[in-house]
Amino acid sequence: ASNLATDVDKIEMFGAVGGGTLTRQDLEDSRKNINPVGLAEERLTAVLDEAGGVPPEAAVSLLKLAIRDATQAGVHERSPQMRKAQQLLSAIALAASAAPGKVADAAEQERESKLGALFDEGYSFDLPDEI
Numbered sequence: 001a002s003n004l005a006t007d008v009d010k011i012e013m014f015g016a017v018g019g020g021t022l023t024r025q026d027l028e029d030s031r032k033n034i035n036p037v038g039l040a041e042e043r044l045t046a047v048l049d050e051a052g053g054v055p056p057e058a059a060v061s062l063l064k065l066a067i068r069d070a071t072q073a074g075v076h077e078r079s080p081q082m083r084k085a086q087q088l089l090s091a092i093a094l095a096a097s098a099a100p101g102k103v104a105d106a107a108e109q110e111r112e113s114k115l116g117a118l119f120d121e122g123y124s125f126d127l128p129d130e131i
Contacts, residue, residue, distance in 0.1 A: 036073040036074060037073055037074045037075055039073070040069060040070040040073035040074070040075045041070065041075055041079060041081045041082075043066060043069065043070065044066050044067070044070050044075070044081040044082065044084075044085050045081055047062055047063060047066040047085065048081070048084055048085060048088060050062065051063055051088060051092065056092050056093075056095060056096035057096060059088075059092050060089065060092055060093050060096060063085055063088060063089040063092070064089065066085060067082065067085050067086065067089065070082060070085070
């Protein structure tokens with residue numbers, strides 16, 4: 001009869017034995033995705049974070065380069081990272097191309113137009129004398 005308590009310790013591992021030290025870095029490295037698409041998506045995510053801290057012209061070139069590299073690596077254009085990168089690129093490019101005065105002037109003109117429609121002298125109100 002076999003002793004179940006000691007049989008587990010006699011399992012043949014065919015020479016494989018533990019050894020070395022498992023570090024925190026080893027655990028982090030084991031979780032990394034090493035396929036090209038995953039790496040390109042990680043790079044896109046990093047570029048999205050980085051683009052907010054640089055001038056608009058630099059952010060546009062940085063995003064264009066990251067999008068081109070991701071496309072070459074095989075990232076699908078509808079992946080969440082790619083869509084965010086393209087949307088951010090469009091927004092920054094639009095903001096960089098528009099002169100600050102033009103945007104402010106257009107907003108100011110629209111506001112003045114609305115206020116003028118409300119408060120111009122062209123409107124007359126019949127107010128009771130009792131007020």
